[in-house]
Amino acid sequence: MTLDLPVTEAPAKTLPDAQTVTEVKHWTDSLFSFRVTRPASLRFRSGEFVMIGLPGDNGKPILRAYSIASPNWDDELEFYSIKVPDGPLTSRLQHIKPGDQIILRPKPVGTLVLDALLPGKRLWFLATGTGIAPFASLMRDPETYERYEQVVMMHTCRTAEELVYGAELVDNLRHDPLLAEMYGEDFAKRLLYYPTTTREQSPFMGRITDNLTSGKVLTDLNLPPISPETDRAMICGSLAFNVDVKAVLEGFGLHEGANSDPREFVVEKAFVGEGV
Ligand code: FAD
Structure with missing residues (x-):
């Protein structure tokens, strides 16, 4: 006898250091901004940058430096981005939608403080x-x-x-x-x-x-x-x-x-x- 066990859906695969996109706005053909959830532990000084990215085809993340455009009191993080045609990251990042995940390494640094x-x-x-x-x-x-x-x-x-x-x-x-x-x-x-x-x-x-x-x-x-x-x-x-x-x-x-x-x-x- 075979048992018809209910098929449970596998939880959505979460990237390491994943944050969820909450808003995307396209300003021109080559510029867009987006907001993501903020890791509870992330403290930064306004003006600093972090590494963000997406998983590459080989599974290795494609990470780039991005200035945080939102102030340090904001509940979410905002970024303002270029769209480089054929850019390893931005050719794909420009297609993100609310609900998607990006990788965000929570180690802010920078001199513009x-x-x-x-x-x-x-x-x-x-x-x-x-x-x-x-x-x-x-x-x-x-x-x-x-x-x-x-x-x-x-x-x-x-x-x-x-x-x-x-x-x-x-x-x-x-x-x-x-x-x-x-x-x-x-x-x-x-x-x-x-x-x-x-x-x-x-x-x-x-x-x-x-x-x-x-x-x-x-x-x-x-x-x-x-x-x-x-x-x-x-x-x-x-x-x-x-x-x-x-x-x-x-x-x-x-x-x-x-x-x-x-x-x-x-x-x-x-x-x-x-x-x-
Ligand atoms: P890449 O291979 O990284 O870049 C390809 C080429 O595109 C570069 O050689 C350069 O000529 C040109 N390029 C890259 N970025 C830009 C840009 N922003 N404006 C004009 N030309 C560019 N980019 C942002 O869009 N927003 C940011 O807030 C931001 N902050 C940064 C902070 C620091 C400290 C540094 C070093 C870089 C920052 N960048 C920012 C650039 C970012 O890291 C990437 O280079 C960019 O997202 C393009 O990634 P890519 O993989 O598509 O192309």
Whole structure:
């Protein structure tokens, strides 16, 4: 006699360090953002990055560095990603949907943290492309406004549509009732935003380096000259961008710092490779 045992469904195979995707938003053909569950034990400083990925065909995970774009108080984690055609990870990551799982190694690191800078009056966030991700975290962290009177977000992309993720984020922050309650109705004046494009015509154009050296950004935002006494900066872009902006800041008398040696500015790569 054979027994007809009920067939029990095998539990969904869980990846090691798996987190569940809760939301995905596509901003352009080459940019998307997504949110995932946050491991209960994960503590990080706004501005840090972690390794995330998906299992490869051979079972070995394909992992890449990703800045956490959400602030450290958020229950979930947000990421802002490029879609590299034929990129080992992003050619697949761009197809994730809510309910899917990704791998997230819960070991945050990075230099774009408030502790790596000396106290100052004004904090500049200088980013190209997805380099805005760590600043999306820091702009949403009230500690940034506890430490600095003014924050200036300079973001440069090739086209205007590539700026929309950052523009919406800044707009939401400027109208955030909680921040207005904490810092007063003129909070919007404390978060200055200077988006520029390099290829497409837009109200503000040009490279961050040019707008800093010419002083155009200072004139447009009605700010005093950049000085090592008052100004601090964080840089996140391609290798070439980082090198160029670093030289500009050094020209203003600012010095590069690190977690172990806080100074006037810090730098992190937005990706490895030459890029745009
Ligand atoms: P890869 O083989 O990794 O890259 C292929 C080529 O695509 C690179 O050689 C480079 O020329 C170009 N490229 C890679 N990433 C980018 C990018 N972000 N913008 C423009 N060109 C790029 N990427 C994000 O999208 N969001 C992040 O928040 C982010 N944070 C990072 C933080 C650090 C510290 C570092 C080092 C990298 C970060 N990256 C980020 C890049 C990321 O690690 C991957 O390179 C990217 O996801 C592409 O992976 P891939 O396997 O598809 O292609």
